[in-house]
Amino acid sequence: MSKRQPKLNPHGNSTEPSPRPQFAPGPWLIVEDRLVYSIGCNRFVADCEFGHLPPHDPLVEEQTANARLIATAPELYSALENLLRLCGPSSDIHNTLAVASARAALAKARGEVGHE
16 A cells, blocks of 8 residues: 655645644643643643742743743744745745744654754
């Protein structure tokens, strides 16, 4: 039995949607400054606290910033998917570095490339 080949556009790119990653459904919220919680599956998805730190330690601000970035991951993923749908083969920006970077970021989120 042969594997079905994806449909390709004239540029050689697949016209079929990429599979959705199996991450916990959003929205994700920050709880207690550095914990990321998924409302969609009612559980914690990330702990950005490296250990108990004094309140004014510079790492506390970094941990909070990391939690904010992680908490926006589902929305960022969806936003990139939506933007790429607008940047089809006939778009003036289809072959730009920005579009390539967006495709690479989504592939990384899906586990299709390494996490260097």
